[in-house]
Amino acid sequence: MRQLLAILLTPFALASLVGLVVLFPTGDAPAVSSSGLTPVDGTVTAAQAGPCSEGDVGGTDCLTLTVQLTEGAAAGSDIRTTVPLEPSTPRFAVGDDVVLAYNGGEPLSGQSYQVVDFQRGFPLVLLAAVFAMAVIALARWKGLSALAALGVSIGVLVVFVLPAIVRGENPLLVGITAAGVIMFAVLYLTHGFSARTSTAVLGTMVSLALIGALSALFSAFAALTGLDEETATLVGVLGREVDTRGLLLAGIVIGALGVLDDVTVTQTSAVWELRAANPSLGWRELYAAGVRIGRDHVASAVNTLVMAYAGAALPLLLYSSVSGVGAGAILGSQDIAQEIVRTLVGSIGLVAAVPVTTALAALVAVREVSPATPRTG
Template identity: 25%
Template structure:
């Protein structure tokens, strides 16, 4: 029994004890998401495949797993799903342009020694691969914020069906403002946690701040964080408006 299996068992027990049936579904969703990502990467190695289209399909499937499989199909998951797709569509153009203009695609000079024995003529578009990586990195945070806003908005509507669309929208924005700071910090500290060894390496190599800032590895990760932060910021008004609109139209149909 290795450490990975022990940790997985502990996680499963905690998720079931605390989350019940939904916790068990969340645990299964982890492996389903991993399977989707692994299959996407395998197909992406085909030079004829379009990484952007594959990533959008994978993100759509991941959204369905995390929203509909875990929380079932209802008005909060539907609005969260639509909001997620709209936000990804808006981000897509922006991310592709930023990836191409910033030249962060491919490998950094710090990685050349480890890759020197391999051929770099892979026949794939590294600009699209870089954009796909950023999109994949943002999907989790976007889904999390979308459902975190749509769920309390639905609860408010269920307890007070006379609430106006404007009040619902303002309520969603208010929740989003509380979430925005914590999610942005989570993305930032996740970077430092994952790349702490690299930062220590930069210090040992006596990199100046300018060298660090112009390093392809560092720049690509910072752009990744900033794009994810933009996605988190965008999803707040989008989810608030779509959920308020959907709930208001539901009330009109019921009368």
């Protein structure tokens, strides 16, 4: 059975590696249109509210900030700049570490800078460290493997996916290749080379193929262009034509991969443990018991997926709800419709992953797990 799994999976693993080599970005990145602004860090040392200009009575209020620059041509110097006090602008205060946009003018002139955001490097690094310690404390060596696998996933996205798309490669091909590489690398690195892991990989691959096919079908059927606000900004920055629908499909495939891994690994492990606990169970009994476990899992996973997308799109949903147009127009808009397709297609893939992976796991487990086979922790 292990040889059969290897025969089934080897061509797809080789195809992922070949795609990685063929599509891997080489050479210099193409020039993109730039705003001419350079980010510079600084710390707010003083803040005073008042009119935006002298003699402006009853006009717009501004916050005049004194910022000590910590980098750039004027590092160590203080500059004064104003920030409009509007509902859409952040509220800065003394002691805040901020990011300024420098336009290339006189380094000591406040008019050459604009405060645009807060510095968030240290809180994010601290949170990542707490997350890593929590994972290792609970899962120990397997947690360490999971963190290494997470590093591989991030590396594939940063080193391969983003540069390849920027250099003009087909986004859908890049997304499919990245999903294949991440799937093989993450599952085997986290769970080891075994028939159990190979079964989970096969179930993930089948479900991912279904998601890709449904995404392509319904994005075309619903006339989704992929041109939401962020993608339109990207096209403007790149200054050339981009396959935005392919970019949308690539995002759906890569986004569904993480949840699929969870479902397929859980189903495979459940079937293996059921067989080890009761070696008399045959394929039908293992399949029926595994599907009963999977029903509860997939019900919660689908809700998680929907809530994750709804939470990410909450500002857009709020804006649409107060825009004064009907629900049909809101749901049919590009931004909302593509999230609906993304959510429902991903959920269909999750639902399909349970019976598919459970059936594969039951077929393999009855041949791999015998009364003499020790249980794995």
